[in-house]
Amino acid sequence: MEKIVEIKNVSMNYHTLDRETVALKDLSFEVYKGEIVVIVGPSGCGKSTILSIISGLIKPSSGEVIVNGKPVSGTNKTIGYMFQKDHLFEWRNILKNVLIGLEIQNKLNEETKARTEKLLEMYGLGEFKNYYPSQLSGGMRQRVALIRTLAIKPELLLLDEPFSALDYQTRLAVADDIGRILKKEEKTAIMVTHDISEAISSKWLLFR
Incomplete structure (x- = not known):
């Protein structure tokens, strides 16, 4: 291995x-x-x-x-790092939150955005992509934090x-x-x- x-x-x-x-x-x-x-x-x-x-x-x-x-x-x-707290930005909706890592690494384009939206759909968050963190449960926020980490393909x-x-x-x-x-x-x-x-x-x- x-x-x-x-x-x-x-x-x-x-x-x-x-x-x-x-x-x-x-x-x-x-x-x-x-x-x-x-x-x-x-x-x-x-x-x-x-x-x-x-x-x-x-x-x-x-x-x-x-x-x-x-x-x-x-x-x-x-390397992707997921912390104790979700550290979501309350003024950004869920989609914009999960895209932030790609923005920072200058990897945000139509292809990476589409792939990230697909991750949200696959893991039950697609219908919430325009919601804000305060509208989600704690468990859903943690899933958002994980997808944000996965979006950069660590x-x-x-x-x-x-x-x-x-x-x-x-x-x-x-x-x-x-x-x-x-x-x-x-x-x-x-x-x-x-x-x-x-x-x-x-x-x-x-x-x-």
């Missing part, structure tokens, strides 16, 4: 004037194409730090991170506790929904969560 991510002996220390905090120490793992991998741990254990390092947002204190065969040395347009998706803002029952339903989307789109993904029950209930998650 094709190796997408290699984490090699990664450590991360945060420094303040008073002390040094060890967030990660000698972490190593691999992720292969098509896998959906979950990392479970309590708040403050360094889960989000792992994703920030993989995405190139921060540089580890030591160790090496390789994505698609190349060492990570900064942000990468082939080779790797990073999901930072994307369901934590939802109530428990909605969280499990949306997790299952998004899992099906990722599988259908044949995406490689790494997700972090602090909720063991959420991870166990989400049958689409693959543990390593």
Whole structure:
């Protein structure tokens, strides 16, 4: 299988004037194409730090991170990042929200717009494309956030506790929904969560 991510002996220390905090120490793992991998741990254990390092947002204190065969040395347009909050712009309708990544990367044209609208249709949001975020439920907003991430055709998706803002029952339903989307789109993904029950209930998650 094709190796997408290699984490090699990664450590991360945060420094303040008073002390040094060890967030990660000698972490190593691999992720292969098509896998959906979950990392479970309590708040403050360094889960989000792992994703920030993989995405190139921060540089580890030591160790090496390789994505698609190349060492990570900064942000990468082939990586999509889905955060805890949906971060939708309330003054833009749903279609304009999902197109914003393409706008930023100067990839918005008739072809990419049509493909993005097709994604909205495929995943039950086509009739809401002219709605505004305030008119959608929390679960629907998270689906919009995922489609916004998928619109740029990332080779790797990073999901930072994307369901934590939802109530428990909605969280499990949306997790299952998004899992099906990722599988259908044949995406490689790494997700972090602090909720063991959420991870166990989400049958689409693959543990390593």
